[in-house]
Amino acid sequence: MNGAVETANKNIKKIIQKMVVTYKDWHEMLPFALHGYQVEIPSMRVLMEAKLIDAEWVKSRYDQLNLIEEKRLTAMCHGQLHQQRMKKAFDKKVKPRVFREGDLVLKKVLSFAPDSRGKWTPNYEGPYVVKRAFSSGALILTTMDGEDFTRPVNSDAVKKYFA
Template sequence: MGDHTTHKNSTGETLFSLVYGTQAVIPTELMVPTKRIRDFDESSNDEGLRANLDMLEECREIAAIREAINKKKISKYYDKFVKPLSFRIRDYVWCNNEANRAENTGKLGPNWEGPYEVIEISATQSYILAGLNGERIPRTWHATNLKRCYI
């Protein structure tokens, strides 16, 4: 119940209000009367609930807009620290052993295998590799699974 009645930073609303269109009354408010409980008028309550339900869709749209703005802000902050990897043809790279799953060497085994040579760039940050003997590796590799090798 506590999670449903807490205002979320991303939307500015409580989950309960986004579902039912009104704020929930928690048991603590009944024990220790708040202004909202003291000012409660049962006769005008139905009119207020209907008005809140009429405004519910608009409230949800505003919450969705706030959430999108918050997501964009977080993404912008995160992207400041991302260093994009890119390789050129004839660069040497190590491949992440976990991504390849060619051999299960256990916990103490090597995390990287190779070195391999980049022979072709197939798509955005996707590379085709070959071994040092020139034998082509059967699949493409994304840049996040590669690490530059300095030979």
């Protein structure tokens, strides 16, 4: 039809742009824009039929997108429920470790140099004394002789020493 449908769509788009507040509610104004355009040009029945077919396609496409969005939200909700269940199961088994000043601890050996003892190399060294414990999980350790470590140690890298 020599671009008549495209021209009509362009005009309807202009009408909708003047009517909508946000881009999300364009589909609510589409019937009003089509009606206004139809009243404006009553002699172009063929064009109107083409536009109505176009509008029906837009509405069916919008319904399809809504259905896809609902499925996505449902899947996301199921995923979040699964994550919550997994977190709850994990948190049941986690024992909070609290270190206080004066506690004796063993520090994990984090040596990357090869040791001649092989698999018989000790995994922990110490005992050390907790000089200061921070709420973030960092610990300042001292040796039994009172020498401070230069850096704080993460509480994940230590375990309590029971004498």
